[in-house]
Amino acid sequence: MSHLDRAVSDATSTALLRIQEVSAETGLTPRAIRYYEEIGLLAPAGRSGGDYRLYDADDLDRLRFIRGLRDDAGFSLSEIRQLLEDEQIRARNRGRFRETRDATERRSLVLDALDRAGRQAATLEGKIARLEAMLAEAVERRAHLAGHLADLDAGREPGHQRSDTR
Amino acid sequence: MSHLDRAVSDATSTALLRIQEVSAETGLTPRAIRYYEEIGLLAPAGRSGGDYRLYDADDLDRLRFIRGLRDDAGFSLSEIRQLLEDEQIRARNRGRFRETRDATERRSLVLDALDRAGRQAATLEGKIARLEAMLAEAVERRAHLAGHLADLDAGREPGHQRSDTR
DNA sequence: CATAACGTTTACGCAAACGATAAGGTTCGA
DNA sequence: TCGAACCTTATCGTTTGCGTAAACGTTATG
Numbered sequence: 001m002s003h004l005d006r007a008v009s010d011a012t013s014t015a016l017l018r019i020q021e022v023s024a025e026t027g028l029t030p031r032a033i034r035y036y037e038e039i040g041l042l043a044p045a046g047r048s049g050g051d052y053r054l055y056d057a058d059d060l061d062r063l064r065f066i067r068g069l070r071d072d073a074g075f076s077l078s079e080i081r082q083l084l085e086d087e088q089i090r091a092r093n094r095g096r097f098r099e100t101r102d103a104t105e106r107r108s109l110v111l112d113a114l115d116r117a118g119r120q121a122a123t124l125e126g127k128i129a130r131l132e133a134m135l136a137e138a139v140e141r142r143a144h145l146a147g148h149l150a151d152l153d154a155g156r157e158p159g160h161q162r163s164d165t166r
Numbered sequence: 167m168s169h170l171d172r173a174v175s176d177a178t179s180t181a182l183l184r185i186q187e188v189s190a191e192t193g194l195t196p197r198a199i200r201y202y203e204e205i206g207l208l209a210p211a212g213r214s215g216g217d218y219r220l221y222d223a224d225d226l227d228r229l230r231f232i233r234g235l236r237d238d239a240g241f242s243l244s245e246i247r248q249l250l251e252d253e254q255i256r257a258r259n260r261g262r263f264r265e266t267r268d269a270t271e272r273r274s275l276v277l278d279a280l281d282r283a284g285r286q287a288a289t290l291e292g293k294i295a296r297l298e299a300m301l302a303e304a305v306e307r308r309a310h311l312a313g314h315l316a317d318l319d320a321g322r323e324p325g326h327q328r329s330d331t332r
Numbered sequence: 333c334a335t336a337a338c339g340t341t342t343a344c345g346c347a348a349a350c351g352a353t354a355a356g357g358t359t360c361g362a
Numbered sequence: 363t364c365g366a367a368c369c370t371t372a373t374c375g376t377t378t379g380c381g382t383a384a385a386c387g388t389t390a391t392g
Contacts, residue, residue: 020338030339035380050388052339072296074240077379090307103318110315117308124301128294130238135290141256142283149276152269186368196369201350216358218369243349 016045016054026063033063041066041081073127086116182211182220192229199229207232207247239293252282 019030026033036042037053042063045056055063062084069075069083093109100106185196192199202208203219208229211222221229228250235241235249259275266272 018339029380031380031382034340039379048339048388050339051341052388068296072293073300074242074293076240107315107318110311110318114308114311114315117304117311121301121304121308124297124304127238127240128297128301130234131290131294131297134239135287135294138283138287138290142280142287145276145280145283149273149280152273152276184369195350197350197352200370205349214358214369216369217371218358 016056017060018048019053019055022055022060022063025060026067028063028067036063036066036077039077039081041077041084083120086120090116182222183226184214185219185221188221188226188229191226192233194229194233202229202232202243205243205247207243207250249286252286256282 017025019033022028022033023030028036034053037044042059044053045059046054048054066080066084069080070077075083090113093113097106097109183191185199188194188199189196194202200219203210208225210219211225212220214220232246232250235246236243241249256279259279263272263275
């Protein structure tokens, strides 16, 4: 073994981070990160000799994904776990698919995947539809107000429009 | 005829409902409805002689709106309260606007409303963007799988496609 | 090698959003 | 007028999603 043995093990920069660095990187608190592990949302890539949690780039992606779902989409952690588990089941099924030659099993695996994808899409579409309705209202209101403002600045009287625009 | 029959009192359909009927109508439990009142999300239209809560059509709309935001959009109740309060502030400001002739005050009222609408729109757009990205993935997956299935049913071999599609 | 900075597990605490009784009053048809 | 079904307030319990110490090991640095 050479004196360079602590160099990067391969070209893909396997930089393992400790929990506080991960915290800074993802915007999640260490407590939250440990909690997510506790409820099975992720497992750190490894542990140090002193049992420190060590995270790799994939873990960071996963945590950022979780945070996005939580903050931006408003999913509960159990919903997020469902999504992540679905993802894993898909991965496993792909593996099983490649390992079998049986046409019937292959078909059922694909059908299962189709079902999952379909239901996920429906769920998301429902959420999106609701949000877009609200957005449309906000945008319309903004446009209406902008017109109003222009009227004011032009010294016009803004009471003559029959549009109530709620 | 049972005592459950609620005769319509007059032509303007002032049908006031009691909490359990509202529950059936909105899908919210009586406990949740009372809780929403407790934290200031709505006030029932009135009370009966025996202090029963009585709800009108507007209350139902409001409750359905709340449920939509909670379930579909994943908003917290405090966020929902913000949205509802914003709505009321807008209503009040419209009143103030009509009551004043002062151009400066009018301008500031419109600017305030514009600001609110803009920030609301931005919030919603962020959520929608995140959800649409996820939806796009699900849809793409579904299409890929459907093609796969067609291959299988046609007896073709589905290993020659170089598209990995994650 | 001392020590500060960081990590570990364990455990209790807390706000949000209700669910589940309890103890009692109201409505209304029979 | 009576009882079943409904309502009221009040209180306690539960789950989720972490915050916050306590008591103790690990790592990096002068």
